Amino acid sequence: MVTIGVLALQGAFIEHQQMLEKVGARTVQVRLPQHLHDLDGLVIPGGESTTIGKLAIAYGLIDPLRHFAQSKPTWGTCAGLIFLAKDIGIDSQPILGLMDVCVDRNAFGRQADSFEVDLPIKGLKGDTPFHAIFIRAPIVRAVSEGVETLAQIDDNTIVAVRQRHLLGTAFHPELTKDLRLHQYFYDMVAETDSSSP
């Protein structure tokens, strides 16, 4: 069985757990480095990225998380995408710096500018677009070679990316009832799991 950890320092981690369990994964809450043992994949949820970063430093999680996500499938949503990125425009906030993307925090503005929209996503099963919920969301301003754009709005704003075993979304699939992205990530984890010795 596939076991997926959900970083549970702060934010919407329970919603991710519930959806991952619906697609067949076992889930574990990750608050300390030892909770990463024996996981096949990891989700870094939405929440406040500054808070998550500070708590990760306080309990020595940065290096273990970075080490984990260098080889194991890891998915960041919203704050989690910021956490995975190599460049977020400021140096003061702790990040893992693994994905070759440039991310702008709060790119759409304040809560008044939060929005929902139907979004076509590359690689998702079914013909219907994904109903994407953007809350004080970041965007991917630039991607390097090797990063695949899975979704964009207005044809130029990138909001979902994949780089090998790393997945990033600027919106919140865990706040919808649509399981397709969780299924997509589950499949990424299951493939890696069966291909390793």
Add this chain to the structure above:
Amino acid sequence: MTDNGVDNKGEEKGTENLKRGLAQMLKGGVIMDVVTAEQAKIAEDAGAVAVMALERVPADIRVQGGVARMSDPDMIDSIINTVSIPVMAKARIGHFVEAQILQALGVDYVDESEVLTPADEEHHIDKTKFTVPFVCGCRNLGEALRRINEGAAMIRTKGEAGTGDVVEAVRHARKVIGQIRQIQNMNEDELFTYAKDIQAPYHLVKETAELGRLPVVNFAAGGVATPADAALMMQLGVDGVFVGSGIFKSGNPEQRANAIVKAVTHYNDAKILADVSRNLGEAMVGINVSALPDDQKMAGRGW
């Protein structure tokens, strides 16, 4: 683009999903009362998930008396410009114009709060008319569901603000969570009668019974002063914690703020709780709620 409307790109704003969704992102976090931009910065650096901008913390409102109102827009602007985390601000109960002003300032959440002097003794704000989300206080399930029915996208138990005494926060959280446990075992007939008894809309009582929790995020507030208090509220089953006077009325705000943030994340780990509770300096002085005359209690404001 109109409020609650769809624009030409198919984007919807100000929806219930978005209002409730922001609160989901704050779960497992600490929201701190701040009265200046400097305090907001300290709160953000300590790991607060949001700050509550207000003119005076509840402990000072108690001491100084007078009418407590919405804060000066300049002060709210300065806080918005200082931190990147969400900024909340308080409006008086029923004062929908204060709420309109806060929405125009671009705050991320409005707290229709009993800590300020109520502006209307019969009506709460019709929160469905706003695109900015609202958080409201409650002492029991009926009050929580009435606020949700009026459009609140987040609930906090009231406790007794500005006392540093956690007893009322515990009472209100236990009441709400206990009532939810009760209704989970009721059949339809009983739910109808119960909804009538607690003066709450039947559809929300039913939804709560099915979910086994409130349909919106529920934080604790009013009297949380230590990391142990915060963890106590988390173990009782709330989603996060508001700390008002408890931080900036204490001897060492930075360290205490930091400790409470860690306590909310690691609320089930007594070893970590012991560590973060060390050497925090003076806690806020505090007032025993049992020694407080009824007319000085804030929790009874709102209905």
